[in-house]
Amino acid sequence: MARERYRFNTRAGKVFDVVNIVVLTALGVVALIPFLYVLAGSFATEAELSTRSFFLWPDTFSLKAYEGILTSPAFLRAIVTTILVTLVGTVIQLLLTAMMAYPLSKANLPGGKLVMGLVVVTLVFSGGMIPTFLIVKDLGLLNTYWALVLPAAINPFSLIIIRNFFQQLPAELEESAKIDGANEIQTLWRIILPLSKPILATFALFYAVGIWNDFMSPLLYLNDSSMWTLQMFLRQVTVATDLSMVQADQNELPPAQGIKFAVIVIATVPILLVYPFLQKHFAKGMLIGSVKG
Incomplete structure (x- = not known):
């Protein structure tokens, strides 16, 4: 356990952690954006959906x-x-x-x-x-x-x-x-x-x-x-x-x-x-x- 703790506290281990976090965060955002678009589109008006090709927040909320x-x-x-x-x-x-x-x-x-x-x-x-x-x-x-x-x-x-x-x-x-x-x-x-x-x-x-x-x-x-x-x-x-x-x-x-x-x-x-x-x-x-x- 001490050896593993030492390995991940090294510079290479910290760089690996940063790269890992960045890559996983990017993948999470890529997977989340389509759902956010669908969610925002469900609250948008038909006029906004026909004029804006992509958005994550509708200008006018509609139910x-x-x-x-x-x-x-x-x-x-x-x-x-x-x-x-x-x-x-x-x-x-x-x-x-x-x-x-x-x-x-x-x-x-x-x-x-x-x-x-x-x-x-x-x-x-x-x-x-x-x-x-x-x-x-x-x-x-x-x-x-x-x-x-x-x-x-x-x-x-x-x-x-x-x-x-x-x-x-x-x-x-x-x-x-x-x-x-x-x-x-x-x-x-x-x-x-x-x-x-x-x-x-x-x-x-x-x-x-x-x-x-x-x-x-x-x-x-x-x-x-x-x-x-x-x-x-x-x-x-x-x-x-x-x-x-x-x-x-x-x-x-x-x-x-x-x-x-x-x-x-x-x-x-x-x-x-x-x-x-x-x-x-x-x-x-x-x-x-x-x-x-």
Whole structure:
């Protein structure tokens, strides 16, 4: 530790720190500027959006875009649908992944190595879009919300990481639970899962972001526009020239470009607000479970 501290206190170490900070700050600004432009554009008037090609602060603030969005029945239906699908889907996917990872973490599980081999194969080879669509169709899941959740219910990468984490837990905990009369389900629910909050919080975030941002699944499996999720609504608004679907007042057209920016902001901000609540688990969860094979 003393040697490392000395190395980073040298002139070369300080120069490295400065260069590192400058480069990372520049990359952060480059990534942030487009979002700031979209945010500013969502509060700008249509006249300003048509005359100014780029700005980070509108000359005149206007809430007409948000009024048009938030009073649109199609948008409200889409965002409620997305929230419910995200919550239910995250719980189902996390629960199924943990229930499969737990038995696979046992060294004496019959056929466990074969199953893990099949899981690893799916990391390299995938059935593809057409076979997946045919399976969803044959199962009768077309035009149902289950088609947005079940086809990707267990992610192979998440399964392997969670399995490795379970293997690192002390075996004495399970032995004590069995002595007290607990079965495997009770051991998983009352002992293993409470001790796995960092890894579960991390992958809950991954699953939630994936479901929230999923565009292909609704596009492929939902034929009814009344069942559209927020991403499908966002796509429809950003490519459509007719914005009557988000028109609050039939006598006044909403700002077309501002509507598009407002929908993007509303679709982005909620998932960003989740990060602060899971941040304390995020860094730890990414490292735990990734060491042991």
